Amino acid sequence: MNIKKYQPVIGLEVHVELKTKSKMFCGCSADHFGQKPNTHTCPVCLGLPGALPVPNKKAIDWCIMIGLALNCKIPLFSKFDRKNYFYPDLAKGYQISQYDEPFCQKGFIELSNGKKIGITRVHMEEDTAKLMHQFGNQKSKIKNQNDEGYSLIDFNRSGVPLVEIVTEPDFENAKEVVEYLKKLQQIVRYLNVSDADMEKGNMRLEPNISLTTNNKLPIYKVEVKNINSFRFVEKAIEYEIKRQTESLKEGKIPVQETRGWDEDKQKTVTQRVKEEANDYRYFPEPDIPPIRLSELQITNYKLQIKELPDAKLIRFIKSYNLSQYDAEILTRQIGLANYFEESVKVGKPHQISLKQIANTIINKKIDIKNILPAQLIKNIISSQKTDDIGEDKLREIINKVMKENSKAVEDYKSGHENAIMFLVGQVMRNSKQKLDANKVKEKLKKVLQ
Amino acid sequence: MNLNSLTIKEAKVGLKNKKFSSVELTKACLEQIKKYNKDLNVFITVTEKEALDSAKKADELILSGQDLPLLGIPIALKDLFLTKGIKTTAASNVLKDYIPQYDATVVKKLKDAGAVILGKTNLDAWAHGSSGENSDFGPTKNPWNKDYVPGGSSSGSAAALTADMCIASTGTDTAGSIRLPASFNNIVGLKPTYGRVSRYGIVAMASSLDSIGHFTKTVEDSALFFNVTAGKDPMDATTLEKEYTAKPLNKIKIGVDPDFLSKSLEIETLNLLAKAYNVFKNDLEIEDFIPDVSLSHQEYGIACYYIIQPAEVSSNLARYDGIRYGLRRANFGDEAKRRIMLGTYTLSAGYYDTYYKRAMQVRTLIKQDFDTAFKKVDAIIAPVSPTPPWKLGEKINDPLKMYLSDKFTVTANLAGIPGLSIPIGFTSKGLPVGLQILGPHFSEELLFKIGCAYEQATKNEIWRKLKPKL
Numbered sequence: 064m065n066i067k068k069y070q071p072v073i074g075l076e077v078h079v080e081l082k083t084k085s086k087m088f089c090g091c092s093a094d095h096f097g098q099k100p101n102t103h104t105c106p107v108c109l110g111l112p113g114a115l116p117v118p119n120k121k122a123i124d125w126c127i128m129i130g131l132a133l134n135c136k137i138p139l140f141s142k143f144d145r146k147n148y149f150y151p152d153l154a155k156g157y158q159i160s161q162y163d164e165p166f167c168q169k170g171f172i173e174l175s176n177g178k179k180i181g182i183t184r185v186h187m188e189e190d191t192a193k194l195m196h197q198f199g200n201q202k203s204k205i206k207n208q209n210d211e212g213y214s215l216i217d218f219n220r221s222g223v224p225l226v227e228i229v230t231e232p233d234f235e236n237a238k239e240v241v242e243y244l245k246k247l248q249q250i251v252r253y254l255n256v257s258d259a260d261m262e263k264g265n266m267r268l269e270p271n272i273s274l275t276t277n278n279k280l281p282i283y284k285v286e287v288k289n290i291n292s293f294r295f296v297e298k299a300i301e302y303e304i305k306r307q308t309e310s311l312k313e314g315k316i317p318v319q320e321t322r323g324w325d326e327d328k329q330k331t332v333t334q335r336v337k338e339e340a341n342d343y344r345y346f347p348e349p350d351i352p353p354i355r356l357s358e359l360q361i362t363n364y365k366l367q368i369k370e371l372p373d374a375k376l377i378r379f380i381k382s383y384n385l386s387q388y389d390a391e392i393l394t395r396q397i398g399l400a401n402y403f404e405e406s407v408k409v410g411k412p413h414q415i416s417l418k419q420i421a422n423t424i425i426n427k428k429i430d431i432k433n434i435l436p437a438q439l440i441k442n443i444i445s446s447q448k449t450d451d452i453g454e455d456k457l458r459e460i461i462n463k464v465m466k467e468n469s470k471a472v473e474d475y476k477s478g479h480e481n482a483i484m485f486l487v488g489q490v491m492r493n494s495k496q497k498l499d500a501n502k503v504k505e506k507l508k509k510v511l512q
Numbered sequence: 513m514n515l516n517s518l519t520i521k522e523a524k525v526g527l528k529n530k531k532f533s534s535v536e537l538t539k540a541c542l543e544q545i546k547k548y549n550k551d552l553n554v555f556i557t558v559t560e561k562e563a564l565d566s567a568k569k570a571d572e573l574i575l576s577g578q579d580l581p582l583l584g585i586p587i588a589l590k591d592l593f594l595t596k597g598i599k600t601t602a603a604s605n606v607l608k609d610y611i612p613q614y615d616a617t618v619v620k621k622l623k624d625a626g627a628v629i630l631g632k633t634n635l636d637a638w639a640h641g642s643s644g645e646n647s648d649f650g651p652t653k654n655p656w657n658k659d660y661v662p663g664g665s666s667s668g669s670a671a672a673l674t675a676d677m678c679i680a681s682t683g684t685d686t687a688g689s690i691r692l693p694a695s696f697n698n699i700v701g702l703k704p705t706y707g708r709v710s711r712y713g714i715v716a717m718a719s720s721l722d723s724i725g726h727f728t729k730t731v732e733d734s735a736l737f738f739n740v741t742a743g744k745d746p747m748d749a750t751t752l753e754k755e756y757t758a759k760p761l762n763k764i765k766i767g768v769d770p771d772f773l774s775k776s777l778e779i780e781t782l783n784l785l786a787k788a789y790n791v792f793k794n795d796l797e798i799e800d801f802i803p804d805v806s807l808s809h810q811e812y813g814i815a816c817y818y819i820i821q822p823a824e825v826s827s828n829l830a831r832y833d834g835i836r837y838g839l840r841r842a843n844f845g846d847e848a849k850r851r852i853m854l855g856t857y858t859l860s861a862g863y864y865d866t867y868y869k870r871a872m873q874v875r876t877l878i879k880q881d882f883d884t885a886f887k888k889v890d891a892i893i894a895p896v897s898p899t900p901p902w903k904l905g906e907k908i909n910d911p912l913k914m915y916l917s918d919k920f921t922v923t924a925n926l927a928g929i930p931g932l933s934i935p936i937g938f939t940s941k942g943l944p945v946g947l948q949i950l951g952p953h954f955s956e957e958l959l960f961k962i963g964c965a966y967e968q969a970t971k972n973e974i975w976r977k978l979k980p981k982l
Binding site: 109111114115145147151154156157216346351352 | 592594600602607610612613614616711712713714715716718719720746747748749750823824826827829830831832833835836837856859860861864868
């Protein structure tokens with residue numbers, strides 16, 4: 064019996080919205096989330112007659128830094144190209160993007176299983192406007208001939224800088240994809256170039272999913288759009304793999320198309336059929352001179368990149384003798400990592416142990432925005448301070464507690480070791496002070512002998 | 513004396529010496545427009561009220577002793593230049609009621625220099641044309657003979673100036689659209705170096721070829737006007753500035769490509785050119801006149817241009833979808849549609865390498881021709897049009913024939929070099945003929961020097977006193 068083993072072949076396209084002050088090709092504010100529609104616009108991002116694009120240098124800097132953080136090569140010559148197509152959210156009728164000479168090429172990300180995911184390219188482009196659809200048969204304020212519904216266009220997002228990161232089709236399962244996304248998100252946040260928040264739309268993902276057998280090249284490709292949160296990445300990919308598997312088992316090759324993830328129905332649905340690649344009639348953008356970099360400039364970019372998550376993790380484990388688990392938590396966000404290291408520095412002269420600091424930060428969910436490292440150390444120190452109420456007083460309280468909690472005393476004496484902790488707690492409570500728990504425990508043990 | 517027949521220089525002197533006011537000067541131009549615009553179809557929009565308001569303000573400034581380069585001087589703008597609050601149509605039905613929300617950089621500069629804007633002139637719609645006949649609002653007629661074309665695409669701006677409706681006017685030159693109408697109207701036209709004058713706020717035709725220039729009555733006026741419009745603009749990433757000092761005349765070598773003269777030039781044009789060449793050779797006291805400077809890829813200019821330009825046009829016109837402004841695409845004229853289709857085709861998958869990429873490579877060769885030539889000479893003089901102005905309707909049914917009228921002017925756009933078109937006389941039918949002076953990038957100062965010298969050497973020639981019978 065010939066059981067076909069279908070191997071998933073998955074590639075990823077991720078768009079990251081840069082948090083620059085201005086848009087990619089004009090001086091409008093790039094802050095569009097939640098803003099009143101069409102309030103951050105100008106002739107350039109509205110595609111008015113005569114308007115011309117002027118590239119945002121910071122955006123290009125940040126794109127190159129993302130590429131370097133992903134181990135890419137940075138060619139000395141790069142240019143923008145026009146990607147021509149019509150859609151109401153594309154003001155000029157073309158998107159300024161990069162076609163064959165992107166800023167960054169041929170990098171990789173290493174997963175925890177040692178596998179390297181190839182990064183084909185990292186390039187810059189501009190975002191489109193946002194469309195909002197009002198479907199028909201609604202009482203609309205805007206007079207519409209047949210009340211067929213209408214669409215509104217908000218150009219606040221038009222021209223916002225996007226970095227597109229494309230991988231080789233190296234993923235074999237959904238878990239790898241999720242790990243990659245988390246790593247990519249972390250890197251981009253470390254660089255402080257994007258909030259990379261899927262729910263807010265500043266990190267967008269489009270997996271290409273195919274199945275193949277015997278390591279042959281897949282003969283079709285399905286693109287999945289509209290995955291808007293981390294929770295659904297794994298679900299959507301696994302659904303799609305299952306759908307394609309079933310199709311192939313029935314002897315049907317899945318249609319080459321773009322599908323959308325339907326959150327409500329928890330499945331992918333057909334969006335539009337891609338018979339062949341769209342002809343975007345790419346040609347070099349004549350309004351923007353090409354970008355020529357020097358080796359020195361690339362070196363400077365490299366110097367600007369501070370320690371990245373993987374390196375920080377290794378260093379934290381080594382230098383601070385932390386467990387992998389603790390180190391991962393502390394390095395998850397750069398803000399927290401810096402806070403930890405600052406606290407260690409402040410705590411050193413007071414002989415506060417690393418472990419204490421780590422535990423406090425991890426377990427007590429410290430509000431690192433409002434409690435400075437110095438304050439944290441102060442808190443730890445004071446929490447360690449215990450009161451000494453004197454032997455007699457202690458003996459007095461112990462007797463009281465033992466009298467009031469005879470069951471617990473019984474339990475302890477009959478072999479339940481843990482009952483003593485209850486008694487310790489009671490002593491502490493009765494004293495209304497902060498006693499040294501270990502001291503109390505030792506005392507109790509002696510008395511209960 | 514007709515105030516509206518003054519040059520910029522003369523007008524400035526007159527205003528300064530309080531011989532007349534800007535309001536009077538402006539009124540003289542407006543009168544001329546009122547008289548002859550209907551017949552010649554020069555202006556699409558006349559901004560009488562705004563012009564008189566500006567003139568009044570200019571007079572106040574002049575009175576208080578202020579001096580700006582164009583203070584109080586009435587000018588006309590080709591209707592591709594966006595003017596805030598003033599209808600800007602590109603001579604197309606798509607934009608027939610479009611009112612821009614901003615001024616082009618050049619418009620701002622001209623206003624800041626004190627210029628008085630009379631209105632927006634007619635053109636071939638979207639700058640697509642060499643005769644003015646592709647306007648959606650009817651062709652402009654040549655003031656020298658109303659049966660003939662004024663040349664295009666800056667047809668209205670050229671006609672306005674030669675008909676004394678303004679003291680100067682603006683235009684754009686993508687394959688000769690300033691130099692050709694200048695030569696057809698007995699006026700001076702400058703196509704600057706690509707990137708020296710900002711394109712921001714001017715309806716784009718072909719982004720890598722468009723050059724923003726102007727028409728004046730004298731070469732000196734042209735230099736004055738250029739000083740106002742030139743300069744790096746943060747809104748246009750393709751602008752730049754570079755230091756350049758022109759050599760003195762007696763150290764200048766002028767060259768000629770002999771092929772230009774043999775390439776089926778119309779006979780009267782040929783004769784006038786030969787006469788002009790002799791002036792350059794013998795009367796200007798230049799260092800040397802070199803008659804055999806070869807531009808070997810010149811003959812591929814039109815073919816190269818008519819692949820690159822429509823490609824860029826097809827992309828630049830995509831924004832006119834009627835959603836945010838303007839009317840729907842069905843309102844594009846035939847020539848616009850023709851170029852959109854051509855351009856889309858040459859860029860499409862499977863054809864890009866054969867057409868667009870190859871044309872860009874030929875373009876490099878054409879540019880290199882000039883680079884090589886300018887090592888041998890400092891400037892080149894050449895014909896502008898292979899023929900004198902033709903009759904209205906003569907070439908309109910043969911687009912290819914029309915395209916070939918650009919064959920001498922197009923290579924300057926492909927190479928990005930500047931060109932100055934100057935009048936050299938009239939045919940026996942009384943139609944103007946011009947010649948162009950071409951120089952390396954940033955050499956406008958040199959072109960002005962040579963042009964001025966030619967003007968001086970020929971200032972007493974009888975034809976210089978001719979005026980169009982309107």
